[in-house]
Amino acid sequence: MDSEDKTTNKGEQKSRKFLKSLIRKQPQELLLVIGTGVSAAVAPGIPALCSWRSCIEAVIEAAEQLEVLHPGDVAEFRRKVMKDRDLLVVAHDLIRKMSPRTGDTKPNFFQDCLMEVFDSLEQHIQNPLVLQSILGLMDKGTMVLTTNYDNLLELFGQQQNRPMESLDLKDKTKVLQWARGHIKYGVLHIHGLYTDPCGMVLDPSGYKDVTQDPEVMEVLQNLYRTKSFLFVGCGETLRDQIFQALFLYSVPNKVDLEHYMVVLKDNEDHFYKHQADMLLHGIKVVSYGDRFDLFPGYVQDLTTQICKQRSPDAERVDSTTFLGNACQDCAKRKMEENGMETPKKLRQPDTDDAGGS
Incomplete structure (x- = not known):
């Protein structure tokens, strides 16, 4: 690192450039994969x-x-x-x-x-910034799965009045609902959860029924084909046998996909080699910095940029509403000119009628 880099390192979080291809993703286009780095940042007091x-x-x-x-x-x-x-x-x-x-x-x-x-996990939350950032993405439709056994995100989300739900791969009905986007605040624990040790699995054989179920495997692998996975706080997730069995096997042309992985760059040679290797899996590796304490701020800035994106549906609604109002005004004037009675304005649907989640 040269002297200029050392000078700007402290302000790295504010001046850092993000990949346009990432921050221009709609939140609902992403699937967030949470690793131990998130838990370590949130509750450093629990080794x-x-x-x-x-x-x-x-x-x-x-x-x-x-x-x-x-x-x-x-x-x-x-x-x-x-x-x-x-x-x-x-x-x-x-x-x-x-x-x-x-x-x-x-x-x-x-x-x-x-x-x-893992006793009283919620009492050990010291730095909730990362969890708050993740909740912001979930509010806008980002799906979340984790390789962690803890439920820190769910506990924090419940404190923030979100209807959080921990999901286990052995519950087929719930897995299918989550994969199809019907459980907005569901967190899929692919290794299980510490509160149910009987559901904790360390290798694919423990999920034999899941991996041999064509319906489950198709819907999960379809996520890897259609969503951009964003790996946060993950180390060697792609070497994880369960992750491989669920998402990597039988997914062809992975190099054509576009996924992202946020990592620590503590060794430049290792980082750039890892970056090159991951491109073969369709994964773009980016660095949040050379110190772990930069991680929470980076995640906050990144998610803020993504959440700023305006959905195409919203833009379409705005434009059609503008044109629709203009056309309605023209029609109204035409009817008045012809001596016809204008129809009464339709009742706008209540918020509850609009289908809240």
């Missing part, structure tokens, strides 16, 4: 929200404190978390260790550990 590794470490710590895992197993799982690259396997083994061997996942100590880790 388990910062990353998948931190979450597993917190669960192991809770298991040790609650004495629901043998000390030898605690030591072994800590070693695996430090050394194993495939954390999903570690997490899967950890869940099984604290669950019955009968195949029925209730009751289990894993749920108690999660409750310990």
Whole structure:
């Protein structure tokens, strides 16, 4: 970074340029994918929200404190978390260790550990700026899904009087309603939610019924073909097996799509390589800056720009209303000139009649 860049870095949020192809999207054209970076920015006081590794470490710590895992197993799982690259396997083994061997996942100590880790989440919201920005997009029709187990967005939205709803992939009816745009304030948790550990899934086999259901898969993959996915606070989401099974498999010509990913640029070489690699998936990678504390302000500025967009329908209504009024005035004058009685003005529909969500 040269001296000029260092000088302007502090004002980066105000002067930053956004991709025109992104900020000119209508909110309803976007599908927001939320990762751990959002939770980490909102509730930095809960380490388990910062990353998948931190979450597993917190669960192991809770298991040790609650004495629901043998000390030898605690030591072994800590070693695996430090050394194993495939954390999903570690997490899967950890869940099984604290669950019955009968195949029925209730009751289990894993749920108690999660409750310990994520207790009273709403009390730990320190920086709601990102959540407020996301709600602004949802108000205007942006759909939201998350790989997170927490429900911080739903809790905050309820505080803001939004009818938030947490959705699980195992509820086919709800998934289809959400995918078709009928649940405006629904948040789809593709890995499940901590409040229902039995619904938490770590690999596609856990959603075998979903991935083998042609109707569900078609409606979900259609979203990837027709919406612009905006990945926010996501690290390696495209490597996530469940995301791959739901959205990437069987979707041809991904390079022709136009999705977006907002990332930290802490290493220039890595960033530009990642940028080039993601273009092969039809994803444009952009940076919010070289420091994580720039993330909330960037998201706010970005969503503000997108929410400013005026929908084509609104512009069409304005133009036709203007022309319609002019034509009505002309017709009225013609009728008066011919001695005809003008019709009474039709009653305007009440707001409730217009079909609120």
